[in-house]
Amino acid sequence: MRTLTVTFNPAIDQTVTLDRLEPGAVHRAHAVRQNAGGKGVNVASCLADWGVGVSAYGLLGSDNAAPFDALFAAKGIEDRFIRIAGATRVNLKLVDPAGTTDINLDGLAVDAGRAEMVTATICDAAREGDLVVLAGSLPPGCPPDTYATLMERLHARGCRLILDTSGLPLKCALEAAQPPHVVKPNRDELAQLLGRDLPDLPDLVAAAGTLRSSGIELVVISMGEEGALFVSGEGALTARLAIGELASTVGAGDAMVAGIAAALLEQAPLERTARLATAFAVAKLGMAGPNLPALASVAALADEVSVTPVPTAAQKTAGEA
Numbered sequence: 001m002r003t004l005t006v007t008f009n010p011a012i013d014q015t016v017t018l019d020r021l022e023p024g025a026v027h028r029a030h031a032v033r034q035n036a037g038g039k040g041v042n043v044a045s046c047l048a049d050w051g052v053g054v055s056a057y058g059l060l061g062s063d064n065a066a067p068f069d070a071l072f073a074a075k076g077i078e079d080r081f082i083r084i085a086g087a088t089r090v091n092l093k094l095v096d097p098a099g100t101t102d103i104n105l106d107g108l109a110v111d112a113g114r115a116e117m118v119t120a121t122i123c124d125a126a127r128e129g130d131l132v133v134l135a136g137s138l139p140p141g142c143p144p145d146t147y148a149t150l151m152e153r154l155h156a157r158g159c160r161l162i163l164d165t166s167g168l169p170l171k172c173a174l175e176a177a178q179p180p181h182v183v184k185p186n187r188d189e190l191a192q193l194l195g196r197d198l199p200d201l202p203d204l205v206a207a208a209g210t211l212r213s214s215g216i217e218l219v220v221i222s223m224g225e226e227g228a229l230f231v232s233g234e235g236a237l238t239a240r241l242a243i244g245e246l247a248s249t250v251g252a253g254d255a256m257v258a259g260i261a262a263a264l265l266e267q268a269p270l271e272r273t274a275r276l277a278t279a280f281a282v283a284k285l286g287m288a289g290p291n292l293p294a295l296a297s298v299a300a301l302a303d304e305v306s307v308t309p310v311p312t313a314a315q316k317t318a319g320e321a
């Protein structure tokens with residue numbers, strides 16, 4: 001099984017560390033750092049660290065592609081990005097002791113033709129059994145049903161699909177004739193999709209059930225420091241792990257998606273999937289960019305993850321009968 005990632009809207013993440021973020025004030029930065037990012041790029045980077053061969057697809061501005069070129073060369077990621085005129089967006093990540101403030105830009109405007117070029121390139125390469133990770137927002141000008149169209153064509157080729165996006169592209173993708181095999185919204189993204197708050201675990205389990213009823217095999221809802229909920233045909237469970245040293249929260253969700261992909265590649269059962277996904281996310285929190293530490297430490301973290309079974313509606317009904 002080969003692994004492909006798709007990033008229509010990559011980003012250079014510029015992380016600026018401050019004493020304290022105060023709206024309206026003048027700040028002096030302690031430190032500034034840039035790394036190639038965007039959801040599919042981060043997933044590819046973490047998977048490469050785990051030893052998985054990855055091909056990365058998408059659109060990249062040719063004016064500032066150097067950090068991406070360097071990342072792909074350093075990690076042996078096959079670079080299948082289509083270069084377009086202009087500069088890839090630079091997203092600001094403002095870090096202070098209270099946390100990280102993300103300022104994500106729209107991205108380089110494209111037309112439907114460019115999006116179709118990416119779709120055609122992936123579909124030409126994709127083979128039966130390939131795992132394809134579709135991740136991140138869509139840039140301005142890219143039709144909101146871009147993922148829906150791509151998923152339909154990849155399904156026809158017999159690929160397995162993991163989707164991690166938000167807003168209208170997520171809504172369109174989930175209304176498509178062929179749902180993805182896996183989705184990983186965070187709690188807020190799912191609440192926005194469903195148009196209601198999801199404050200408690202039973203709300204999240206019910207929401208995951210709604211998604212699964214449309215044919216999605218595995219629903220993972222990430223909840224920041226509260227861990228994540230994993231729901232599949234095997235049941236439901238929550239997984240969490242306390243973090244050690246925090247280097248950056250940026251890309252934790254992407255690392256989790258990489259862990260889910262790694263678990264799918266080894267055809268892991270639900271508990272192993274939850275352990276690996278959580279270990280990837282927490283391991284990444286200790287790293288500055290979209291990177292994992294040595295394999296042995298990620299594997300050790302997977303053993304430490306607290307996994308708790310959660311009754312689903314179907315199990316409750318069976319118990320009452």
Ligand SMILES: Nc1ncnc2c1ncn2[C@@H]1O[C@H](COP(=O)(O)OP(=O)(O)O)[C@@H](O)[C@H]1O
Nearest residue numbers: 186222223224225227228241243252253256281
């Ligand atoms: N402060 C934290 N403590 C422990 N785990 C965390 C923390 N922040 C993130 N994680 C882990 O990373 C995963 C993804 O983070 P989350 O913030 O939910 O994703 P996203 O970046 O997509 O919003 C969480 O499900 C959890 O496992």
Ligand SMILES: O=P(O)(O)OC[C@H]1O[C@](O)(COP(=O)(O)O)[C@@H](O)[C@@H]1O
Nearest residue numbers: 037038039091136137251252253254
């Ligand atoms: O494509 P989007 O939704 O605009 O998000 C892009 C941003 O998200 C990231 O991929 C990080 O995502 P997570 O923190 O959710 O894992 C950054 O690298 C990038 O700046």
